[in-house]
Amino acid sequence: MRLTSKWIGRKWRPRLATVVVAILILVMALPLVGLFFFRLYENQLIRQTEAELIAQGAAIAAIYAQDVRDAGIAAEKLGAPMPGPSGDSSRNVNPDPLYRPIEPQLDLASDHVLPTRPAAMPGTADPAFAAIGARLSGILDATQKTTLAGFRLLDPRGVVIAGRDEVGQSLGEVEEVRAALAGRYASALRLRIPDQPAPPLYSVSRGTRVRVFVALPVAVDGQVAGVVYVSRTPNNIIKHLYGERGKVTLAAIAILGGTLLIGLVFLRTVSRPIYALIDRTERIAAGDRAAIRPLDHHGTREMAELSAAFLDMAEKLQARSDSIQTFATHVSHELKSPLTAIQGAAELLRDSGAAMDNTERRRFSNNIVTDAGRLNLLVRRLLDLARAENLAPSGESTSIGAALALLPVDNRLAVRVEAGGDLALRMSAENAAIVLANLIDNSARHGATLVSIAAASPGGKAIILVSDDGAGISPSNRARIFEPFFTTRRSTGGTGMGLGIVLALLKAHDGMIALVDSERGTRFEIILPVA
Structure with missing residues (x-):
């Protein structure tokens, strides 16, 4: 069943061409009926x-x-x-x-x-x-x-x-x-x-x-x-x-010709683009990616705007579908590894029975606990990412200093605010603290001992530079750092979700983040609206 018939129901409705022909016949008949x-x-x-x-x-x-x-x-x-x-x-x-x-x-x-x-x-x-x-x-x-x-x-x-x-x-x-x-x-x-x-x-x-x-x-x-x-x-x-019947006949011919001309113009400027857009809709719904392109003939400005809006929506939906598919693949892969390990350790514990000594039994039990913990961490990070992507801005404001005050004291890493610590940002203190916590944790996992933060507000936007003195990011990995589940520290418990959560939170507050060049370590540039 076509999607259109599903939504419009069984009620009879005239086709656009039928309505146009009826109107043109009425217009043509008005002089005679008069x-x-x-x-x-x-x-x-x-x-x-x-x-x-x-x-x-x-x-x-x-x-x-x-x-x-x-x-x-x-x-x-x-x-x-x-x-x-x-x-x-x-x-x-x-x-x-x-x-x-x-x-x-x-x-x-x-x-x-x-x-x-x-x-x-x-x-x-x-x-x-x-x-x-x-x-x-x-x-x-x-x-x-x-x-x-x-x-x-x-x-x-x-x-x-x-x-x-x-x-x-x-x-x-x-x-x-x-x-x-x-x-x-x-x-x-x-x-x-x-x-x-x-x-x-x-x-x-x-x-x-x-x-x-x-x-x-x-x-x-x-x-x-x-x-x-x-x-x-x-x-x-x-x-x-x-x-004046001769002139009346000529007038009737002119009326008929004008009516046909109006019908032709209407067909070319309105009816044909609508039917072409309907055909594109059906092709896109069937999975034809080649159909996501402008119409050959738009007819009117409104139809061109409608077509552009529709194709833009189709592109976004396709991109979202691809993103969901890729995300689902990553999630299944990330969850499959610890689940497989848990299942294997549990089966060994079940099948070996009394033949397994206490040391081996403890080792397999620890593996189960470790993998279960990783699963628990992955689920929590997925929930954090989902909340970040669907977050509605609260309209609150905070400063870098207020956000840092919410973080727990970490003896491994020092944080220094070089400038703009009291700059008002259009973001709640809790969400700003989540952004900074993920960046600081990421620096700590890459060997940094100091994180420097400097903020300024040229042109009504806050520009925040977060730098560390760690090992930095290799050129081959720079383009992938914001991809979900991408991490180089998987063996030490990394999930690859931290920077994805940061990016989602900033986008929800009309902000952005980018990796910029630095002589040493890693440097991120954050742009946020000023409160």
Whole structure:
């Protein structure tokens, strides 16, 4: 079973490539899906069309009203009185009589779309109003050529006096015209009669099937003098898209190409390095040391940092594994020798019985005791090494003098502090005493009679030199002195663990130790943080 499946469980999770493809499809579809969510824009087009028709109708109404005044038409020929601020059209009429703004009212989402406009009925226009209509027909025709709006100018009874084919016919029964003849502004959405079949794409838009109708009352001396009836088909996005279908196709191709490009970039910069790192992980887990090397392609800085961190961790784990394996080999070898000796002596004592004299029996018994003592010493030193390697700094501080005060008096070896005895070191007194005790014991075992210690603190670090006058260390052994179990005094009880414990303790306190050249004896240089 793969290691990944062990930790992630059986729960289904999509692959990175699946997620990327799904996101890219969604991104690619957004422009197309957006076509079905443009009702708000369509409604804005309806409102815009109504506002334009109000502006055009207001201009025609002003001209029409002025012509009525100039013609001196009697008041009894005018229509219904205009409602005041408190009338039905109060929402459209400002209390200030100088300003009567009309706001667009149509809403494509909520307003009911009426049937197509009813046909005009027979009617007769008043000659005075008919004359005015005849004079304004040219203005209406010229305006229609520019605005594309349909204009109908009605007299106070709703008879068309200007407006192409329906002149002389009545529109008074049309709902919005009837409201305008009563002095109220009215607008309506009605089904349009297209001049030609609409493209199939138009079926998705409601705004392409309607026409906006606006009826504005013309006020003269507080009475309705007529109605300006204007209509036009609103602009719509579908018509624009259909007209620009070539450009829309190019845009779709560009979107598709951009999506594929994004997918390719994502695959190269994210997906492929991740899969390569997963492959490296599986190879390293299988013991392939050649897999611990940088990826051929990282893609992004974050992926390069992740890969570097992972490979660094793999190298450290491999080094730790090698160290543990080597350490285990050394431990088994060191423990095997005394165990074999103990077993052999015990078997001789058991098998020889009464045939062995007291001298031989004592000699074998002493061998057992000696080897058991060595085993006991090895176990204690291994425990000391394990504690040193897993030690967490306590944050305490001490000095060389305080650490030396904890050591037992040794008549065989003199210790002299030449400088820096009171320098504060970032290390507890007990751990500093262990470091010095191992170094002093090592010097004593190599024939030294004096150990000199000198300390200084240049640059915020304490540099401690520990020198002795012993036999020194041979050049062939200098590179191995910090290896666990390496010793040249095995016959006299040496375990080869002392310097390993010193190194582990110093590393745990952000320090280090190194063997430096000396004219006589041995000299170690210790570097520790200053408290």
